[in-house]
Amino acid sequence: MAIATASLPAAPKSPFRRVLTFFYNHPNLTLVMLLLLPMLWMLVFYLGSIGGLLVHSFYYIDDFSGVLQRQFALRTWSDLFTPSHFDVFLRTFSMALAVTLASAIIAFPLAYYMARYASRRMRGLLYLGVMVPLWSSYLVRVYAWKLILADEGIISWTFRSLGAQGILDAILAIPVIGGRSLSFSFLGMFLVFVYIWLPYMILPINAALERVPKSLIEASGDLGAKPGYTFRKVILPLAIPGVIAGSIFTFSLTLGDYIIPQIIGNSAPFIGLAIYRYQGSAGNLPLAAAFTVIPIVVMVVYLLLAKRTGAFEAL
Amino acid sequence: MNVKNTATSIAVHLDNVSRHFGSVRALDGITLEIEDGEFFSMLGPSGSGKTTCLRLIAGFEQPSGGKILLHGKNVVGVPPYDRDVNTVFQDYALFPHMTVAENVGYGLMIKKVPKPDRERRVQDMLEMVRLPQMAGRKPSQLSGGQRQRVALARALINHPSVLLLDEPLGALDLKLRQEMQIELKAIQQRVGITFIYVTHDQEEALTMSDRIAVFNHGKVEQVGSPAEMYERPATSFVAGFVGTSNLLQGEVARAVAGSSAAFAVRPEKIRMCPPETPVSPAECSLLGTVRDVVYLGMNTRYLIEAEGGADITVVQQNLEATSMSVLTAKGERVRLIWSRDFNRPVIVD
Numbered sequence: 315m316a317i318a319t320a321s322l323p324a325a326p327k328s329p330f331r332r333v334l335t336f337f338y339n340h341p342n343l344t345l346v347m348l349l350l351l352p353m354l355w356m357l358v359f360y361l362g363s364i365g366g367l368l369v370h371s372f373y374y375i376d377d378f379s380g381v382l383q384r385q386f387a388l389r390t391w392s393d394l395f396t397p398s399h400f401d402v403f404l405r406t407f408s409m410a411l412a413v414t415l416a417s418a419i420i421a422f423p424l425a426y427y428m429a430r431y432a433s434r435r436m437r438g439l440l441y442l443g444v445m446v447p448l449w450s451s452y453l454v455r456v457y458a459w460k461l462i463l464a465d466e467g468i469i470s471w472t473f474r475s476l477g478a479q480g481i482l483d484a485i486l487a488i489p490v491i492g493g494r495s496l497s498f499s500f501l502g503m504f505l506v507f508v509y510i511w512l513p514y515m516i517l518p519i520n521a522a523l524e525r526v527p528k529s530l531i532e533a534s535g536d537l538g539a540k541p542g543y544t545f546r547k548v549i550l551p552l553a554i555p556g557v558i559a560g561s562i563f564t565f566s567l568t569l570g571d572y573i574i575p576q577i578i579g580n581s582a583p584f585i586g587l588a589i590y591r592y593q594g595s596a597g598n599l600p601l602a603a604a605f606t607v608i609p610i611v612v613m614v615v616y617l618l619l620a621k622r623t624g625a626f627e628a629l
Numbered sequence: 630m631n632v633k634n635t636a637t638s639i640a641v642h643l644d645n646v647s648r649h650f651g652s653v654r655a656l657d658g659i660t661l662e663i664e665d666g667e668f669f670s671m672l673g674p675s676g677s678g679k680t681t682c683l684r685l686i687a688g689f690e691q692p693s694g695g696k697i698l699l700h701g702k703n704v705v706g707v708p709p710y711d712r713d714v715n716t717v718f719q720d721y722a723l724f725p726h727m728t729v730a731e732n733v734g735y736g737l738m739i740k741k742v743p744k745p746d747r748e749r750r751v752q753d754m755l756e757m758v759r760l761p762q763m764a765g766r767k768p769s770q771l772s773g774g775q776r777q778r779v780a781l782a783r784a785l786i787n788h789p790s791v792l793l794l795d796e797p798l799g800a801l802d803l804k805l806r807q808e809m810q811i812e813l814k815a816i817q818q819r820v821g822i823t824f825i826y827v828t829h830d831q832e833e834a835l836t837m838s839d840r841i842a843v844f845n846h847g848k849v850e851q852v853g854s855p856a857e858m859y860e861r862p863a864t865s866f867v868a869g870f871v872g873t874s875n876l877l878q879g880e881v882a883r884a885v886a887g888s889s890a891a892f893a894v895r896p897e898k899i900r901m902c903p904p905e906t907p908v909s910p911a912e913c914s915l916l917g918t919v920r921d922v923v924y925l926g927m928n929t930r931y932l933i934e935a936e937g938g939a940d941i942t943v944v945q946q947n948l949e950a951t952s953m954s955v956l957t958a959k960g961e962r963v964r965l966i967w968s969r970d971f972n973r974p975v976i977v978d
Contacts, residue, residue: 532689533722535709537736537787547735551726 364610371604375597382599390600394608399588403608406585409500410568413507414515414561420508421515421560422553428516429523444513452510456577459506463497463578470495493580503579510574511567515560522556523549558620565616569609585609639701640665640791640823641686646695648681655681657847658695663791663825668817670826670834673844674870679827682844683793686825687716700790715784716793719800721776723768729755729779730764736787754782757816774805781816791823798833810836831871835859843867845978859895866978868893873942875899878977881937885913886969891977896944898971901931902964913972915965917941919958929955933965941965 337344374389375382428440447455461467473482486492486499493499526549534544572586583591585605593602641663648656656678663669671679684690685697688709696703704712715736723732731738734751742750755761758778768776777797784792794813798806814837817824828834834841835855843850843858843866851863862868865876878891886892894913901919908914917935929950931943943965947955 527720527722529718529720529722530724532687532709533716533718533724534735536687536689536714536716537783538710538739539735540710543739548724 367603367606370600371607373600375600380597390604393601394604399605402583402585402588405582406569407612409504409507409584410565412504413511413568414564416504416508417512417515417564418519418557418561421512421519422557425516425520425523425556426549428520429526430528444516448513453573455510456506456574459502459509460497460577463495463502463505465495465497467497497578498580500579503574506574506578507568507571511564514563514567515557518559518563519553519556522553522559526552562613562617562620566609566613569612638665639663640667640699641825642696642698642701643682643686644696644698646682646685646697647693648678648685648690649693654847656685656692659847659849661842661849661852663823665790665823666821668814668824668826668837668839670828670838670841671844672828672831672834672841672871674829677844678847679829679844680795681847683716683795683825683827686791687714687793688712713790714793715787715789715791716795717777717780717784717797719795719797721768721780721797723776723779723783725768727767728764729760729766729768729771732768732779733782733786735783740787750786751782754786757785757819758782773800774809777801777809781813785816785820785822788820789822791825792817794824794826796828797826798828798830806833813837835871841871843870845870850978860973862893862973862975864976864978865891865893868973868975875939875941876975876977877939881915881935881939884937885915886972890974892972892974894967894971894973896930896942897928899941899943899965899967901933901943901945901958902966904962904964906964906966908964908966911969912966913969915939915941917963917965919961919963922956922959924952924955931958933963935965 337347371390372386372388373382373384374387424440428437432440462469464470470482473479482496485501486495488501491499491501491504493502496502496505530548530552531544534548535541539547570586572584572590575582575584575587576590585608589602589605592598592605639662641661643659643661645658645660646656647654647658659678659682671682673679681690685692686699688704688707688711692705697705699712699714724735727735730748730751733754734747737747737750751764752761755764758781760775760778760782763771763775763779768779771779777800780797797813798809801809810833813824817837826834826837835858838855840852840854841858842852845866851858851867853861858867858871862871862874865874868874868876873896874893875896876891876893877885879889882891883889904916915935915937917933919931920934920940921932923930923932924947926947928944928946931945933941933943935941
């Protein structure tokens with residue numbers, strides 16, 4: 315067709331345009347530009363520091379001089395695997411496991427309600443309700459809980475006012491999880507952990523459930539499945555990736571936390587707290603580094619197991 | 630509560646059924662009787678209430694008023710898992726985390742059919758829908774047409790008394806859709822199950838159905854066989870939705886047929902002749918000018934602006950015409966002639 319394109323003046327090629335054209339013709343270079351900064355960050359700051367930790371865990375502190383010996387040795391690792399440290403591992407893993415299970419059990423119904431039943435407005439309000447606590451300081455919230463759980467706090471007060479002091483006392487008398495008051499017990503610490511990490515469980519479960527089309531649930535019922543069967547065979551398997559994603563948050567965050575065990579509970583060391591003390595007041599950096607490797611290894615094993623169950627295939 | 634065959638030969642009876650969503654009347658008091666073993670289509674544009682009607686029969690929704698009887702038993706308030714009805718969904722709704730065999734065997738698993746028996750029936754069903762090699766695949770590894778077959782097998786394995794199909798071929802390309810239409814009809818005749826088929830595609834409904842109900846604005850406009858629907862449309866909507874029609878009313882109708890009552894005439898019934906052609910008393914006629922010509926290969930569609938302001942569509946077979954000869958018709962004066970017998974009085978919606 316004879317449209318008069320020839321008479322239009324050729325667009326002047328500005329240097330900027332030439333650069334754009336260059337990148338258009340070299341897509342691999344564009345990709346390098348895109349990933350350069352994040353890759354550098356990952357390598358230097360993330361993998362670099364983890365590598366540094368690993369190397370440090372093979373150094374040791376000289377027993378007599380207390381001076382860091384930068385030589386390869388397994389002494390630090392044999393120090394790590396002593397009975398008192400096993401207590402720390404057991405305590406931390408039990409707490410992380412309990413917190414994860416409780417979070418999943420509390421989060422699932424709420425996430426399900428948000429994904430399936432809530433109106434658009436209600437869903438917005440619930441998202442806000444889940445997110446708002448994350449905008450305030452973690453420390454402030456933990457200290458607030460210290461007051462809530464204290465002997466003079468609202469929970470004890472409620473039990474006393476209802477004349478149910480005996481029940482609270484009975485709970486606190488339970489060995490291991492009980493204590494002088496809620497704020498000095500593992501039970502109290504468990505409550506605070508669940509409170510702090512719950513949003514990290516709700517959001518991924520909700521995201522997974524929102525991806526389950528309503529027609530799948532209808533199809534299951536249509537084929538004769540009662541609601542419980544549909545839940546076990548259709549909804550839960552499809553929500554599992556979300557539960558696992560959430561559990562990775564709650565589990566690893568509990569494993570590494572060193573603030574809550576310091577403020578709530580009876581000062582019994584957790585892994586995070588042990589690391590904090592060894593690298594700080596005790597000045598044993600190699601042992602702190604070796605301690606750090608434990609949660610990393612646990613999480614890697616957990617992710618591999620999760621992968622094996624096929625939890626990531628449905629994503 | 631499994632409502633299997635009783636004495637009645639009516640599979641589904643909808644009695645003055647309504648479904649309101651707030652102030653929207655998705656279904657506005659419809660009454661229908663669907664016979665046992667019938668291929669029954671619900672045809673209508675989107676938003677006409679046909680899918681709502683299907684969902685009410687399946688039990689996914691409950692009616693705002695009226696009764697739904699499956700083989701004589703009122704099922705209002707009965708959940709889907711207690712109804713002897715299965716559904717093929719528009720998006721197939723295959724379980725993505727299960728294999729094809731697990732999807733098809735899902736209903737039998739719920740009924741706790743022993744594993745060897747279950748596997749045999751799943752294999753039989755997959756052979757019927759011509760997918761015997763696909764048992765171990767996941768739905769994501771199948772094509773659209775294959776998923777459609779799996780959805781059909783999964784619904785049929787339970788031997789429901791009624792199978793509901795919600796635009797099951799909507800996502801397939803034309804060629805595959807036409808193949809599946811023939812196959813669906815053959816499967817229906819083989820298994821003898823009542824099929825209730827929702828579609829907005831009139832050709833699909835005409836191809837497969839024993840009877841069709843045309844839906845519009847939450848009401849049933851007409852129920853009848855495909856031939857009745859095409860040859861004797863009751864309303865102007867049916868005349869226009871099932872095939873195409875020329876609607877003549879008012880002054881033009883009076884000039885042509887002697888009465889201002891509205892009537893419809895099919896485009897293929899009209900002959901296009903030179904203006905001076907004589908007209909017999911048994912025929913109707915209109916003078917006009919050809920405004921547009923669309924060459925469709927097998928036939929040609931003409932748009933004629935008739936005297937009196939009516940736009941008339943005429944379709945003619947390209948018996949001896951070629952694309953060159955038909956396209957020169959544009960702008961010509963013509964006389965349109967058709968037999969009075971083809972005038973179908975209709976109610977104007």
